[in-house]
Amino acid sequence: MPTTVKAYVASSPTSELTPGTVERRDPGDFDVQISIKYTGICHSDIHAARGDWASNYPLVVGHEIVGVVEAVGPKVTRHSVGDRVGVGCFVDSCRECVNCRAGEEQYCLQGATSTYNSFGRDGLPTAGGYSTSIVVDENYVVRIPDGIPLPDAAPLLCAGITMYAPLRNWKAGPGKRVAIIGMGGLGHMGVKIAAALGAEVTVLSQSLKKQEDAVRLGANSYYATSEPATFEYLKGQLDLIINTVSADIDVDAYLSLLALDGTMVLVGLPSKPLSQRAWSLVEFRRNLSGSRMGGIRQTQEMLDFCATHGLGADVEVIHASQINEAFERVLASDVRYRFVIDATTF
Ligand code: NAP
Ligand code: ZN
Ligand code: ZN
Numbered sequence: 453m454p455t456t457v458k459a460y461v462a463s464s465p466t467s468e469l470t471p472g473t474v475e476r477r478d479p480g481d482f483d484v485q486i487s488i489k490y491t492g493i494c495h496s497d498i499h500a501a502r503g504d505w506a507s508n509y510p511l512v513v514g515h516e517i518v519g520v521v522e523a524v525g526p527k528v529t530r531h532s533v534g535d536r537v538g539v540g541c542f543v544d545s546c547r548e549c550v551n552c553r554a555g556e557e558q559y560c561l562q563g564a565t566s567t568y569n570s571f572g573r574d575g576l577p578t579a580g581g582y583s584t585s586i587v588v589d590e591n592y593v594v595r596i597p598d599g600i601p602l603p604d605a606a607p608l609l610c611a612g613i614t615m616y617a618p619l620r621n622w623k624a625g626p627g628k629r630v631a632i633i634g635m636g637g638l639g640h641m642g643v644k645i646a647a648a649l650g651a652e653v654t655v656l657s658q659s660l661k662k663q664e665d666a667v668r669l670g671a672n673s674y675y676a677t678s679e680p681a682t683f684e685y686l687k688g689q690l691d692l693i694i695n696t697v698s699a700d701i702d703v704d705a706y707l708s709l710l711a712l713d714g715t716m717v718l719v720g721l722p723s724k725p726l727s728q729r730a731w732s733l734v735e736f737r738r739n740l741s742g743s744r745m746g747g748i749r750q751t752q753e754m755l756d757f758c759a760t761h762g763l764g765a766d767v768e769v770i771h772a773s774q775i776n777e778a779f780e781r782v783l784a785s786d787v788r789y790r791f792v793i794d795a796t797t798f
Pocket of ligand 3: 548
């Protein structure tokens with residue numbers, strides 16, 4: 453018998469999220485039932501709820517989920533009742549393809565099952581963390597290290613791993629000049645993680661408003677992209693740029709900041725197609741790439757890395773009734789730096 457639990461629900465691309473319910477299956481042999489404590493508000497939740505991408509309604513979003521295990525199926529070995537755990541952007545994958553076997557389940561050739569707006573193996577729609585409870589296969593649940601407070605840990609499940617994966621893949625570290633475009637939820641974690649990896653970190657933000665914060669988070673330098681001199685000054689000066697911006701940007705202008713063989717990695721997901729000149733790449737053998745979250749193994753590695761370095765997200769904990777207002781503030785780049793919903797208020 454499925455259990456009905458409280459949730460906040462998007463009924464259409466134009467309606468506000470409202471209190472409602474969602475059904476959760478009984479834990480199967482390998483399932484973990486999690487009492488959700490906090491869920492982060494990722495900009496992807498807004499894209500999905502507002503229909504920027506193809507969405508199925510009614511929709512319960514949320515993929516930065518932390519909580520405590522309240523029940524486990526009979527064959528579960530990885531987690532126990534009472535453990536602090538997290539769930540990120542996907543809750544299943546085929547487990548057999550080359551990418552799943554390599555621990556890169558987010559690139560599953562059959563398509564990883566997204567935490568929301570997807571269909572599970574049971575054929576039922578998945579529903580995310582804007583709710584009080586969730587049931588997930590143990591292999592897609594990670595452990596939250598004791599050192600990280602739960603509210604600060606929630607955003608690591610998407611923002612943290614989405615930045616950690618490209619920073620590791622493109623070898624951010626001492627001697628590497630790394631820039632993060634956009635200091636929002638993803639961007640602020642990018643600054644913290646890149647600094648902890650020992651890279652030389654530059655923030656490229658629309659204005660100077662977040663400069664003090666950027667320095668506190670570990671940035672070595674900070675520039676306003678509204679200032680044309682920024683693009684003159686930094687021309688050819690960077691090795692790696694990670695673009696977290698959720699809107700269209702002038703890709704050519706940013707590519708011009710890369711040195712020989714430098715790479716720009718897109719993680720932000722604007723809904724419109726990009727356009728950029730071939731010359732921007734050809735000129736200095738530059739690379740343009742993209743990156744999607746990270747696998748389960750690397751998510752656990754990221755959480756352990758954050759615990760070792762004393763990192764968590766900078767969060768503002770909100771009541772569920774403030775979700776719609778929080779969406780507007782995220783859209784206005786007015787969040788420092790992640791809203792996290794207290795799940796006891798659903
Ligand atoms: P966010 O908190 O809203 O941060 C985005 C930042 O981009 C803003 O804080 C702002 O930074 C900057 N920005 C916003 N609008 C801009 C504009 N018109 N021009 C220039 N800069 C602008 O969002 P987020 O949660 O970090 O997510 C960012 C994007 O990543 C979203 O598109 C989301 O869907 C995507 N995402 C992708 C993945 C993946 O796996 N690739 C995972 C999670 C999220 P400043 O104020 O510093 O300018
Ligand atoms: Zn996300
Ligand atoms: Zn697979």
